Amino acid sequence: MNEEKEIEEQPKPLVLQKLEEHHADALLSKDETRGTVVVVIRKEQAYAVLEYLKTDPELAYTFLVDVTAVDNSQMESELMQFDYARFMVVYQLYSYQGQCRLRVKVPVHENDLNTPSVTGLWQGANWLERETYDMFGINFEGHPDLRRILMPDDFEGHPLQKDYPLRGRGERESFNFDKQNA
Amino acid sequence: MGLTNTDIQNAQGAEQTDGNIITTTIDKVINWGRKNSLWPMPFGTACCAIEMMATLASKFDLSRFGSEAIRFSPRQSDLLIVSGRISIKMMPVLKRIYDQMPDPKWVISMGACASCGGVFDTYTLIQGVDQFIPVDVYIPGCPPRPEDLIDAVLQVQQKITSGASPKGVEHLLET
Numbered sequence: 001m002n003e004e005k006e007i008e009e010q011p012k013p014l015v016l017q018k019l020e021e022h023h024a025d026a027l028l029s030k031d032e033t034r035g036t037v038v039v040v041i042r043k044e045q046a047y048a049v050l051e052y053l054k055t056d057p058e059l060a061y062t063f064l065v066d067v068t069a070v071d072n073s074q075m076e077s078e079l080m081q082f083d084y085a086r087f088m089v090v091y092q093l094y095s096y097q098g099q100c101r102l103r104v105k106v107p108v109h110e111n112d113l114n115t116p117s118v119t120g121l122w123q124g125a126n127w128l129e130r131e132t133y134d135m136f137g138i139n140f141e142g143h144p145d146l147r148r149i150l151m152p153d154d155f156e157g158h159p160l161q162k163d164y165p166l167r168g169r170g171e172r173e174s175f176n177f178d179k180q181n182a
Numbered sequence: 183m184g185l186t187n188t189d190i191q192n193a194q195g196a197e198q199t200d201g202n203i204i205t206t207t208i209d210k211v212i213n214w215g216r217k218n219s220l221w222p223m224p225f226g227t228a229c230c231a232i233e234m235m236a237t238l239a240s241k242f243d244l245s246r247f248g249s250e251a252i253r254f255s256p257r258q259s260d261l262l263i264v265s266g267r268i269s270i271k272m273m274p275v276l277k278r279i280y281d282q283m284p285d286p287k288w289v290i291s292m293g294a295c296a297s298c299g300g301v302f303d304t305y306t307l308i309q310g311v312d313q314f315i316p317v318d319v320y321i322p323g324c325p326p327r328p329e330d331l332i333d334a335v336l337q338v339q340q341k342i343t344s345g346a347s348p349k350g351v352e353h354l355l356e357t
């Protein structure tokens with residue numbers, strides 16, 4: 001009985017309309033999964049787009065929920081889509097005004113791990129970016145204090161990169177108390 | 183709990199002559215005291231600590247065995263309860279706390295994680311704290327029941343009564 005209603009096309013989310021209008025050149029792909037709009041944007045314009053998403057009075061994605069990354073090095077299908085960018089930095093945004101979520105992904109190539117820091121837009125990005133740096137080795141340019149946050153300071157490598165061995169490289173057997181306490 | 187004649191009598195080697203004179207050794211009396219007033223230092227880093235809290239709370243009531251005086255200062259305690267995962271970043275902290283406790287001191291390694299890494303066979307987790315600090319009693323389980331922790335405390339008490347030295351000083355006695 002509701003069939004007609006179901007096939008009726010949903011209106012395009014406002015955020016997609018506006019992004020296509022203002023930042024069409026930055027948009028690499030757009031999608032909708034389980035009610036969340038997912039956009040992939042070019043790294044070069046990432047900061048500008050995120051700033052636009054936050055400051056535009058109609059969108060107002062003022063809350064940065066999370067910053068993380070994905071290592072796609074073992075996901076051939078994902079890799080091919082975005083010009084073999086190994087990492088995908090993921091920003092989860094929420095708009096109190098529109099009561100909706102948005103996922104912004106930024107492809108980052110292995111040979112250039114730099115990507116702009118968004119600490120200037122959201123103070124809360126500070127520790128989230130530190131964690132992403134610690135775990136994946138993404139270098140957030142312009143971050144005020146890009147240090148490890150979870151692993152010990154003298155740790156080498158970035159353990160959530162897929163080629164990092166699960167049992168580590170011997171650090172759990174060989175670590176040095178004096179060095180750690182210093 | 184007052185010191186009664188029977189307690190002293192039960193201590194191995196004690197003798198009671200008729201009347202009110204008791205002969206025993208000073209070690210036995212001291213160990214008797216130590217055994218019944220172990221002051222635990224809780225080192226709860228994960229889910230096992232929830233069971234430890236249950237053990238200390240009214241339902242399981244560890245104070246029945248004289249160990250209710252939890253001290254969050256290692257300098258005031260003589261029983262270290264390691265309950266939870268210890269990461270390579272946390273291990274130096276644990277070691278420092280152990281070092282700060284005055285002798286004689288005992289260590290309980292509670293749960294699979296503290297004893298052997300448990301299911302977390304990963305780059306960041308110490309596979310058994312006994313690689314770095316001496317452990318007197320291990321408790322298996324994930325998490326162990328509060329009864330298991332009580333049993334471990336009783337085993338530490340037994341160890342004290344028997345006059346055995348804590349694991350931490352055995353190597354000193356050998357040399």
Ligand code: SF4
Pocket residue numbers: 228229230231265266267292293294295296300323324325326
């Ligand atoms: S042994 Fe089990 S319950 Fe205890 S800390 Fe490890 S995972 Fe948690």
